[in-house]
Amino acid sequence: MTTAPADITPYNLRQRIRAGEHTGNTSGYSQGFVQGNLVILPKDWANEFLQFCQRNPKPCPLVGMSSGPGKYLLPDLGENLDIRSDLPSYRIFRNGEMVEEVTDISDYWQDDLVTFVLGCSFSFEEALIADGLEVRNVTEGVNVPMYRTNIDCKPAGSFSGQMVVSMRPFKAADAIRSVQICTRFPSVHGAPVHLGDPSLIGIEDINRTDFGDPVTINSDELPVFWACGVTPQVALEQAKPPFCITHSPGCMLVTDVPNSKLAVL
Amino acid sequence: MTTAPADITPYNLRQRIRAGEHTGNTSGYSQGFVQGNLVILPKDWANEFLQFCQRNPKPCPLVGMSSGPGKYLLPDLGENLDIRSDLPSYRIFRNGEMVEEVTDISDYWQDDLVTFVLGCSFSFEEALIADGLEVRNVTEGVNVPMYRTNIDCKPAGSFSGQMVVSMRPFKAADAIRSVQICTRFPSVHGAPVHLGDPSLIGIEDINRTDFGDPVTINSDELPVFWACGVTPQVALEQAKPPFCITHSPGCMLVTDVPNSKLAVL
Numbered sequence: 001m002t003t004a005p006a007d008i009t010p011y012n013l014r015q016r017i018r019a020g021e022h023t024g025n026t027s028g029y030s031q032g033f034v035q036g037n038l039v040i041l042p043k044d045w046a047n048e049f050l051q052f053c054q055r056n057p058k059p060c061p062l063v064g065m066s067s068g069p070g071k072y073l074l075p076d077l078g079e080n081l082d083i084r085s086d087l088p089s090y091r092i093f094r095n096g097e098m099v100e101e102v103t104d105i106s107d108y109w110q111d112d113l114v115t116f117v118l119g120c121s122f123s124f125e126e127a128l129i130a131d132g133l134e135v136r137n138v139t140e141g142v143n144v145p146m147y148r149t150n151i152d153c154k155p156a157g158s159f160s161g162q163m164v165v166s167m168r169p170f171k172a173a174d175a176i177r178s179v180q181i182c183t184r185f186p187s188v189h190g191a192p193v194h195l196g197d198p199s200l201i202g203i204e205d206i207n208r209t210d211f212g213d214p215v216t217i218n219s220d221e222l223p224v225f226w227a228c229g230v231t232p233q234v235a236l237e238q239a240k241p242p243f244c245i246t247h248s249p250g251c252m253l254v255t256d257v258p259n260s261k262l263a264v265l
Numbered sequence: 266m267t268t269a270p271a272d273i274t275p276y277n278l279r280q281r282i283r284a285g286e287h288t289g290n291t292s293g294y295s296q297g298f299v300q301g302n303l304v305i306l307p308k309d310w311a312n313e314f315l316q317f318c319q320r321n322p323k324p325c326p327l328v329g330m331s332s333g334p335g336k337y338l339l340p341d342l343g344e345n346l347d348i349r350s351d352l353p354s355y356r357i358f359r360n361g362e363m364v365e366e367v368t369d370i371s372d373y374w375q376d377d378l379v380t381f382v383l384g385c386s387f388s389f390e391e392a393l394i395a396d397g398l399e400v401r402n403v404t405e406g407v408n409v410p411m412y413r414t415n416i417d418c419k420p421a422g423s424f425s426g427q428m429v430v431s432m433r434p435f436k437a438a439d440a441i442r443s444v445q446i447c448t449r450f451p452s453v454h455g456a457p458v459h460l461g462d463p464s465l466i467g468i469e470d471i472n473r474t475d476f477g478d479p480v481t482i483n484s485d486e487l488p489v490f491w492a493c494g495v496t497p498q499v500a501l502e503q504a505k506p507p508f509c510i511t512h513s514p515g516c517m518l519v520t521d522v523p524n525s526k527l528a529v530l
Contacts, residue, residue, distance in 0.1 A: 172459045179444040180456060191445060194437045196461055196487050222461050265530055 006031040010254045011079055014086040023088050023103060025250030031126065034188075034259055035252035036063055036077075036117035037229045038087060039236070040105075040245035043069045046114035048157030052235060053116065055154040059163050059231030061187045063262070064255070066115035074115065078256040083115050089248035096240030105245055113245075119188035120229050120252060121166055123259045127181050133174050136215040143212035143250075144168065146228050150202030151193065153231065158239040164211070164230040165193060165201070169221040178224060184263045194225040201225065271296040275519045276344055279351040288353050288368060290515030296391065299453075299524055300517035301328055301342075301382035302494045303352060304501065305370075305510035308334045311379035313422030317500060318381065320419040324428050324496030326452045328527070329520070331380040339380065343521040348380050354513035361505030370510055378510075384453035385494050385517060386431055388524045392446050398439050401480040408515075409433065411476035411493050415467030416458065418496065423504040429476070429495040430458060430466070434486040443489060449528045459490040466490065 003012075010030045016022040026035055041049055046069075053060040064077045074081045084106045092100040092108060102108075121144065125135050137144040144166045151163040170178055175195055183191045198206045206223055207214050211230055217223055236244055247253065268277075275295045281287040291300055306314055311334075318325040329342045339346045349371045357365040357373060367373075386409065390400050402409040409431045416428040435443055440460055448456045463471045471488060472479050476495055482488055501509055512518065 172461050172465065176444050176456055176458070176460065179441050180448050183445050183448070191441055193441070195441065196437050197485075200437065200485055220462075220465055 005029045010256045013254050014078065014081060017088050018082070018085045020103065026088065026252045026254050027122065027250055030254050032259055034063060034255045034257040034262060035120055035122045036255060037120050037232070038083070038090070038245070038247040038253050039116040039118065039232060040083070040113050041116070041241055042110065042243055043112040043114055045158070045239075045241045045244075046116075048159055049116065049232075051156035052153070052159035052232070053118070055156050056231070057186065058190055058193060058227035059153065059229065061119040061189060062116060063119045063187050063257070064117040069114055070111040072109060072115070074117070077117060077253070081255070083253070084109055087247050087251055087253050089251040091246050091248050093236070093241075093244040093246070095242055096237050101248055108245065110243075117253055117255070118229055118232065119262070121189060121226065122252070123188040123262060124182050124185050124226075126259055127185065128178055131177065131181055133170065133178060136169055137213070140215050142215060145209040145214050146211035146230055147198070147203045147225075148210045148234075153235065158241070159235045161231070161235040161238050162202075163193070164228045164234055165225040166212070166228040167206070167223045167225050169215065169217040169223050171221055175222050175224045182226070184265055186264060187262045189226050189228070192224045193227050195222050198223060198225075270294045275521045278519050279343065279346060282353050283347070283350045285368065291353065291517045291519050292387065292515055295519050297524055299328060299520045299522040299527060300385055300387045301520060302385050302497070303348070303355070303510070303512040303518050304381040304383065304497060305348070305378050306381070306506055307375070307508055308377040308379055310423070310504075310506040310509075311381075313424055314381065314497075316421035317418070317424035317497070318383070320421050321496070322451065323455055323458060323492035324418065324494065326384040326454060327381060328384045328452050328522070329382040334379050335376040337374060337380070339382070342382060342518070346520070348518070349374055352512050352516055352518050354516040356511050356513050358501070358506075358509040358511070360507055361502050366513055373510065375508075382518055382520070383494055383497065384527070386454060386491065387517070388453040388527060389447050389450050389491075391524055392450065393443055396442065396446055398435065398443060401434055402478070405480050407480060408477035410474040410479050411495055412463070412468045412490075413475045413499075418500065423506070424500045426496070426500040426503050427467075428458070429493045429499055430490040431477070431493040432471070432480075432488050432490050434480065434482040434488050436486055440487050440489045447491070449530055451529060452527045454491050454493070457489045458492050460487050463488060
């Protein structure tokens with residue numbers, strides 16, 4: 001008898017990932033627990049990136065950090081959690097360019113590396129669905145549509161850029177409900193940043209996504225836009241730090257933190 | 266030296282009203298304190314009306330009730346508050362039709378009358394303005410635009426009808442903020458019920474109001490719609506109780522309850 005993906009504990013999933021038994025993405029696994037985006041930077045760059053997150057909490061909501069340079073265990077986020085081996089796939093960047101995709105970063109580890117874990121939309125999508133809302137990208141089984149906008153992030157040192165947003169269409173009453181639900185979860189992007197006319201935030205064609213896939217928008221629905229975790233990735237590509245490690249898209253860090261713990265009320 | 270309208274205490278304002286020294290509307294007076302809509306019904310009809318309020322809390326949010334039939338003092342809402350004399354103007358209805366407008370209802374009082382006080386939008390407009398949002402009807406110095414919709418209220422006995430909404434235009438980010446702010450105040454209509462396309466709730470022409478005045482809507486703004494306290498008045502006109510008393514439009518009951526007391530969080 002095997003455990004369903006949704007029911008596997010985060011600890012057991014990380015152990016399987018570490019052993020190379022799970023290599024794909026983590027969507028739908030260990031439901032009810034926070035999954036996070038990963039950014040690892042050398043100490044010199046980490047301070048500026050931390051400041052960038054602090055100044056732009058909606059696209060870059062920090063849910064955890066290593067306790068110091070070189071530390072690869074993150075006990076606050078999970079039992080025996082080793083950031084070097086516990087994600088299914090990593091991307092290695094040099095000077096802003098991806099040079100490799102690997103399943104373990106132990107060989108790349110340096111004593112000056114600082115780890116950042118940023119909240120992701122899986123947590124709030126779960127809260128929306130639990131309330132009875134239909135999340136279109138989930139229903140249609142595709143990646144959430146994402147767009148570059150003309151909304152400037154607040155710069156911090158080398159880090160700057162424009163916000164990337166994800167979009168989910170809702171009828172107005174559900175859009176209002178989604179604001180209420182997501183307001184409770186500031187550390188996973190919080191309330192939407194825009195709704196209605198896409199052109200007002202610099203999106204020319206809602207059917208042409210910059211990342212992810214388009215979804216159906218019915219005539220009685222409004223597009224609702226959330227700050228997206230791709231924003232820091234774009235900022236990283238522009239800042240071009242000499243070295244950087246991130247998760248591969250969809251292959252997140254699965255933590256022991258219940259989603260409900262992120263609710264501020 | 267006279268006290269500015271905004272700074273007069275609710276108690277002093279009610280004393281002046283009782284003495285016939287203030288007869289106009291109460292908008293802008295005693296800022297920071299809850300003002301309420303008034304509905305007075307014979308006991309036989311009061312139970313059904315109470316049920317109608319309970320089933321439709323967004324248009325009919327109860328902030329207070331008399332402690333029993335015939336009781337005209339409402340100590341929970343204000344010191345020495347006498348509902349028969351402490352509003353600037355009342356409307357007397359017989360069989361659903363207004364027959365008189367008076368400044369004191371002592372002569373109409375009966376031992377079977379039950380008093381309802383319903384929250385009004387003054388409280389949440391104050392919260393929106395305090396947060397830096399521009400409330401268009403306030404800026405333009407007109408009554409808030411109100412519309413009949415095709416949203417059915419949940420019926421209760423003789424009471425039924427469609428929801429009346431008020432409208433305030435906002436840019437999307439402010440519309441999202443208004444949802445957050447008003448969610449804290451369920452007893453003054455709470456979060457908006459709709460935003461965006463007016464035709465989806467049966468409003469054909471946003472520039473033609475059913476009550477109140479039209480306001481400017483800029484091209485980068487969305488109309489945002491709240492359930493409105495005119496809804497129970499329409500339900501009363503349709504139910505045609507043999508006898509009923511309400512406040513005159515704009516001439517509210519000014520209570521001793523701070524607006525902040527209505528915040529649920």
